[in-house]
Amino acid sequence: MVKINENYLKLPGSYLFSEVARRISAYTGAHPEAKIIKLSIGDVTRPLVPAVTQAMHRAVDEMGTAEGFHGYGPEQGYPFLREAIARFDYAERGVDIQPEEIFVSDGAKSDCGNIGDIFGTDNRVAVCDPVYPVYVDTNAMAGRAGEYSQQQGRWDRLLYIPCVAENGFYPAPPAERAELIYLCFPNNPTGAVATREQLKAWVDYANANGSVILFDSAYEAFITRPDIPHSIFEIEGARTCAIEFRSFSKTAGFTGTRCGYTVVPMELERGGARLNSLWNRRQTTKFNGVPYVVQRGAAAVYTPEGRAQIMENIGYYRRNAQVIREGLAGTGLECFGGVDAPYIWLRTPEGMGSWEFFDWVLDRANVATTPGAGFGPSGEGYVRLTAFGGAEDTRQAVERIRTALQGG
């Protein structure tokens, strides 16, 4: 009899965003007249910019001709895209990343999930708490998380590093040893950023312990302050201890177009093996590259027009973040993030659990949020709002929440 992967049976309930979707759908089923504004899932709403759609049109035309047709491409991505990434995302910021260190993929979610393939199942994993659920769930699936306690909302083999208002949402390196460390800055869900010094502490910790930092910088495009690092590789020593995940999803509106990349420096070795070679083997064996048309679209993000156009969209979302922050400032609710990040992390009113507040806001303001508890036990007492909605929707949503809070 086939044995299934028993770790799957330990996973609690459904994936956070499926549960959010289910509750919204149940609510609108019962209240068909309600016009729900979703500030919940981190999905963009601005269309693809003209530079990208033009490049995609050209690529579709190529694919329709014998001369321009592209079949299997390099699993790691086309040189034209890897070179553009190396130049514009790294060299321009003074960071030396070579194209062979860049693996183009269908998105950071896939890579953050699949990266575990190259590591043993007996590594101790550290995650921030609250945290993007994919880091936790994929490690649970691989057997690295141990057993789940419904009561505590925790896995017994994961090392949770609380990130709460009291420590400025910054995870300090722990006294205990952790081997795989997931860090995400600008942070999902708290909207916090890390300074150069804070990241340096982690790089030193990782190099001292032989750990590997899995650094998710999917939201780096939202950084405005010049002293905040965009990449872990801006930190000295990171090339021997870090892997970085990036995405075009939030930078260029690619959530439905699917492109991201992972950087594995050549110097990063563990157990006598170069992790770049292991990841290369994983990708060449279990992945067949990103659609040519999509890679052409992604490369267009780096043209002068493309860069100007995506910065306009990012500016649009930044203004939404400002509207949320400032709009809720007068309500008495504490608001974090939303400055160098598209996420606003809102403390729920005294005594209200985060799913309870989620339901309350959904019902009273017809606004969907994401309950902080869904991101981990230390997310209890918070909800996440995103700046990715339409400007008018965002303004209205804030207004409705204000009214509901005053009325309630």
Next chain:
Amino acid sequence: MVKINENYLKLPGSYLFSEVARRISAYTGAHPEAKIIKLSIGDVTRPLVPAVTQAMHRAVDEMGTAEGFHGYGPEQGYPFLREAIARFDYAERGVDIQPEEIFVSDGAKSDCGNIGDIFGTDNRVAVCDPVYPVYVDTNAMAGRAGEYSQQQGRWDRLLYIPCVAENGFYPAPPAERAELIYLCFPNNPTGAVATREQLKAWVDYANANGSVILFDSAYEAFITRPDIPHSIFEIEGARTCAIEFRSFSKTAGFTGTRCGYTVVPMELERGGARLNSLWNRRQTTKFNGVPYVVQRGAAAVYTPEGRAQIMENIGYYRRNAQVIREGLAGTGLECFGGVDAPYIWLRTPEGMGSWEFFDWVLDRANVATTPGAGFGPSGEGYVRLTAFGGAEDTRQAVERIRTALQGG
């Protein structure tokens, strides 16, 4: 110190097609004047058909407007595509597959590799020999293959089922028990097909033993004989023991456009769990769907124009297969496959190893093949030719091989 996945270190050499590419590149480096014709990798050469490119253009236009923009889609694929697949690939052949049983993905290679995630690492795995290397390598990476013997060219925990001329390239169910069974028909690399009765024997075996058949039917579009099944689900009893992988790569020239799908029937349960739910959990946690533009292109394959256009391309490749089969028939070399499949499996001349014959053909005829030994020990003594080249290239390649064989 981080522990890597030690199974990766057991993998012999590089991925087969990388080694083929390396040898071709070394040869052309030494002989820059040589014009190599590649009948090696199974990559298509005909452009995307107009129905597909038109649909993709329309989708790109949508993505450039606020109203038509699509962000995150369902991880499992859009209903418009899942419904088209259920109707045209299954219902039309009298097979009842529901859209919820279909998971759209970025290709069969990814799915064949990732499907292992939902199974325990202690299952006994059976593969045909020769076999598509992805089945073997991904199981080796997961620790299911045991140890590799360089001398035997085998993993000690895999159950290899020889498929050679002597048994008509048909793998009979073994006396031993195997839990996960990879079958691929029409077969890569041998070009063999399986009859209804042959597949029924496997379905009965799997149901009797609680095994799961992982059925790869990426090449079903090449079947011409009406009595040859296109899907494992045409066989009674398959819904309780089989998962099927399909791809638009060879059907519609999507090797560089990336779309495929996996069918997991609702009745398929093991260890008290529904495999459909496990795969759904895997995909929602570690995958974020196929680009909207690509799914629109894939759906266009099922329009009347799309179907007519792709059948023209398939006819083109079928004629290539015929040219290869008939052209090599007079050379004294034994030729298999190529009737209901795009692959021709050629027995090497007496006493010649398959890498040796690969090098010989590359040098004397400037034609690239794929050495059978790369697909497993029983592939020794064969090379694979593919029908996916241009018609004129294919004709020339056959002519050159004939001349070389006569001259040598």
